Amino acid sequence: MALEINLVPDIKNEMIKALKLRNFIFFLCIVVSAGAIVVVLIFGSIVGGQSVALNDKNNTLDQMSGTLNGYSDLGEFLTIQNQVKQLSGIASNKNLLSRTFNFLLAFEPTNGDLIEFSTINVDLISSTIRIEAQADALNEPFIDYNVLDAFKKSLNYLTYDYGKYVDKNGNEIPSYCIVENDLNGSFFAEEDGSLYAYWDIDRVGCNPADDEDEEDEDEDDIVVTNNNDEAEDNCDDGENCVTPIVISGSGESKRKDHGYEYEAYGENGRGVRIWRTPRYNEWHEAGYMDLDGNIEGVPHFESECSSYTGEEKEDKSIVWTKTNDQCKLVPDGENGIEILESSNGIDENDRLVLRFEAVLTLEPEAFKFNNHHLIAFGPEGRYNVTDSYTQIEKMFTERASDL
Numbered sequence: 001m002a003l004e005i006n007l008v009p010d011i012k013n014e015m016i017k018a019l020k021l022r023n024f025i026f027f028l029c030i031v032v033s034a035g036a037i038v039v040v041l042i043f044g045s046i047v048g049g050q051s052v053a054l055n056d057k058n059n060t061l062d063q064m065s066g067t068l069n070g071y072s073d074l075g076e077f078l079t080i081q082n083q084v085k086q087l088s089g090i091a092s093n094k095n096l097l098s099r100t101f102n103f104l105l106a107f108e109p110t111n112g113d114l115i116e117f118s119t120i121n122v123d124l125i126s127s128t129i130r131i132e133a134q135a136d137a138l139n140e141p142f143i144d145y146n147v148l149d150a151f152k153k154s155l156n157y158l159t160y161d162y163g164k165y166v167d168k169n170g171n172e173i174p175s176y177c178i179v180e181n182d183l184n185g186s187f188f189a190e191e192d193g194s195l196y197a198y199w200d201i202d203r204v205g206c207n208p209a210d211d212e213d214e215e216d217e218d219e220d221d222i223v224v225t226n227n228n229d230e231a232e233d234n235c236d237d238g239e240n241c242v243t244p245i246v247i248s249g250s251g252e253s254k255r256k257d258h259g260y261e262y263e264a265y266g267e268n269g270r271g272v273r274i275w276r277t278p279r280y281n282e283w284h285e286a287g288y289m290d291l292d293g294n295i296e297g298v299p300h301f302e303s304e305c306s307s308y309t310g311e312e313k314e315d316k317s318i319v320w321t322k323t324n325d326q327c328k329l330v331p332d333g334e335n336g337i338e339i340l341e342s343s344n345g346i347d348e349n350d351r352l353v354l355r356f357e358a359v360l361t362l363e364p365e366a367f368k369f370n371n372h373h374l375i376a377f378g379p380e381g382r383y384n385v386t387d388s389y390t391q392i393e394k395m396f397t398e399r400a401s402d403l
Contacts, residue, residue, distance in 0.1 A: 157379030
């Protein structure tokens with residue numbers, strides 16, 4: 001049996017192991033250093049590329065800036081651009097002073113008494129109207145102070161209404177396409193007080209939305225005639241027939257085309273009549289209006305203030321109600337008027353009148369430009385609510401005689 005004898009001391013073995021560990025660590029340091037150098041080179045190339053790209057972009061921007069600053073009209077262009085950006089804000093804050101005249105009509109008594117103005121000052125910032133006026137009682141008991149008192153109390157019932165006109169599909173019709181006043185500046189209205197407007201389809205951009213894909217009609221095919229006896233069907237081989245239809249009670253005629261009835265108005269106007277006041281029973285029977293006041297399938301006015309409801313009675317008749325509780329012309333009612341001074345005087349006709357000076361505070365929204373197609377309404381019935389006898393006078397009559 002052979003014997004092995006270790007002639008190397010233990011300390012020598014420990015030294016050999018330490019040398020091997022040193023060499024291994026040194027190798028790892030070399031590998032890590034090489035990797036770090038590679039990473040630094042990669043990041044250096046990226047940073048350098050970015051610097052080159054940024055410098056190139058800066059040069060491009062400098063060139064463009066120099067070109068832009070070279071324009072002689074740059075300042076004016078920037079001013080116009082800034083103004084264009086502010087147009088929407090200007091429009092939303094714009095007020096219409098001309099609406100004051102419409103409001104004054106709502107103040108006019110309906111029972112024959114007179115409220116006449118001599119001076120009017122409007123403050124659009126505070127939405128106030130300062131007036132110098134005179135009250136004249138033309139009804140018994142001919143007390144001018146009653147007229148002024150009734151004028152104050154009528155402010156509780158003054159309302160305004162605004163909204164938009166829509167076609168039969170519910171699409172909004174631009175405001176510039178709507179004509180609401182006749183040649184005298186009065187609103188279009190029937191004898192019963194129903195209001196309506198005309199959709200000016202001849203104006204550029206105002207043609208019916210559902211007719212955009214249809215071919216333009218010959219101008220001769222859409223001329224409106226005012227003589228129904230001479231009107232004949234215009235047909236081309238059985239196609240494109242247009243038959244004039246007489247408007248009930250008006251003596252005028254209108255033609256039906258594109259699903260709308262065009263009629264003449266004014267001197268040379270031609271358009272589609274759109275009712276601002278609903279045709280309650282007529283629309284309900286045709287299926288255009290339900291008892292909740294929802295309207296569709298016919299051109300109409302969509303009010304932002306008024307709502308309509310119908311109640312069917314036992315005899316199948318329907319009673320319609322119009323409600324406008326949110327758009328008060330004078331929000332504080334009779335408290336919205338401050339009488340500054342009042343005294344008696346003689347007018348130009350040598351009549352005794354009551355002169356007074358007052359300040360009325362109106363709803364600011366009533367002056368806003370963005371509230372389109374706005375109309376003010378006075379109270380229904382008599383203004384004079386001071387004297388009880390006068391208030392109910394028309395409710396009494398003689399007893400009917402026996403047959």
